[in-house]
Amino acid sequence: xxxxxxxxxxxxxxxxxxxxxxxxxxTSASVAAAPSAAGASQLPASLGLVEYLALVRSLHPTLRAxxxxxxxxxxxxxxxxxxxxxxxxYGRKPEEKEWGxxxxxxxxxxxxxxxxxxxxxxxxxxxxxxxQVQDIMGQAAQRFAQLLLDQxxxxxxxxxxxxxxxxxxxxxxxxxxxxRSRYDGARVELQRAQMQVQLEQQxxxxxxxxxxxxxxxxxxxxTPEAVGSLLPAKLAAPEPTFDAMWxxxxxxxxxxxxxxxxxxxxxxxxxxxxxxxxxxxxVGVTRVRGRQESYxxxxxxxxxELPLFDRxxxxxxxxxxxxxxxxxxxDAAQQQARQxxxxxxxxxxxxxxxxxxxxxxxxTQLAPLRQMAQDSYRLGQSSxxxxxxxxxxxxxxxQEYLDLTLQVWQAEWQLNAARGQLPxxxxxxxxxxxxxxxx
Numbered sequence: 001x002x003x004x005x006x007x008x009x010x011x012x013x014x015x016x017x018x019x020x021x022x023x024x025x026x027t028s029a030s031v032a033a034a035p036s037a038a039g040a041s042q043l044p045a046s047l048g049l050v051e052y053l054a055l056v057r058s059l060h061p062t063l064r065a066x067x068x069x070x071x072x073x074x075x076x077x078x079x080x081x082x083x084x085x086x087x088x089x090y091g092r093k094p095e096e097k098e099w100g101x102x103x104x105x106x107x108x109x110x111x112x113x114x115x116x117x118x119x120x121x122x123x124x125x126x127x128x129x130x131x132q133v134q135d136i137m138g139q140a141a142q143r144f145a146q147l148l149l150d151q152x153x154x155x156x157x158x159x160x161x162x163x164x165x166x167x168x169x170x171x172x173x174x175x176x177x178x179x180r181s182r183y184d185g186a187r188v189e190l191q192r193a194q195m196q197v198q199l200e201q202q203x204x205x206x207x208x209x210x211x212x213x214x215x216x217x218x219x220x221x222x223t224p225e226a227v228g229s230l231l232p233a234k235l236a237a238p239e240p241t242f243d244a245m246w247x248x249x250x251x252x253x254x255x256x257x258x259x260x261x262x263x264x265x266x267x268x269x270x271x272x273x274x275x276x277x278x279x280x281x282x283v284g285v286t287r288v289r290g291r292q293e294s295y296x297x298x299x300x301x302x303x304x305e306l307p308l309f310d311r312x313x314x315x316x317x318x319x320x321x322x323x324x325x326x327x328x329x330x331d332a333a334q335q336q337a338r339q340x341x342x343x344x345x346x347x348x349x350x351x352x353x354x355x356x357x358x359x360x361x362x363x364t365q366l367a368p369l370r371q372m373a374q375d376s377y378r379l380g381q382s383s384x385x386x387x388x389x390x391x392x393x394x395x396x397x398x399q400e401y402l403d404l405t406l407q408v409w410q411a412e413w414q415l416n417a418a419r420g421q422l423p424x425x426x427x428x429x430x431x432x433x434x435x436x437x438x439x
Contacts, residue, residue, distance in 0.1 A: 059218070120265040355408050
């Protein structure tokens, strides 16, 4: 029973969200009514990551169906603890008639073993659903971060377009004064046309990213706007060591809990098959009466299977092999999880360093570079190509910086996922920042 409680506690992520129902009798009705009760018109037009993940917990079709699976497993436990029905018979002969009842008696504890196995199967299903919830929530967070990135890129493109419009005015003024040729005007107009195409493409990507958020909730008419920042939060000082992180992760990761639950279930199934090999006796009571009811008597009998040929060798051996396989899978899951944590930590540190270097060395030079290129053109010290090249370089570096912020965010999320410390999984909430470390 301790193993069941530990597995169920580790899988509490499911019950914290999708598997939380008011009562078993209301589960089916609430699942069916959820989409209509929360239509696109009733959802917020803009929201942060915490609010979006809460909506995913409530409205994602797979998560909404999980309480039904949980109730199925509870029904399996009830079935496993139920005794077989007695068998009634009636017979009639020329001189007498008889009727009686037979009942199988699993006196070797088969009912208890079956019930325990069903409970462990339910605990395994709970742990597997917890891992599935983690995957779905991770997918939702990735889509939210992508929308936030596309929105910021769209704003950057709009700003670049506004700067090109200003450049067009400057070039046209220079042409009217006779300081520049019509070539400069044609070249800057071509650049603005190209920028317009890029702007429209970015708008299309942003619309697609919003549709991807609504897709997880099965609400195609919802067009949300993401609120937050991809910039990472400050690291805790001092940050836990890798060994401390792994110690925490090994106790909290849903895939590891699911793998351990399979081991416990397979071990119990092996014991159950060994117990099922013991024959189950059947006791019967029969009443016999004569035709004229001049005589009658009771007859008591017992029957039992003789395990001469089939002693359940096949099921027992299969159960042992399944247990051995579950042990190997658990060991493989442990090694993979440790490797993922190590790799995620290394990747996070490298990307954080790259972001810091970009901000300190490159990002601060973009605005001065743009202004110097504009002043140089106005003073006749550079050509239109040099000015446009500077503007294009500034825009490109801005886009690269935004891409880098998403990579850092993804690295932070992967690290927290590898540590078993994701937002909302621990009841942690926060404000506008969407970085995993600031939730």
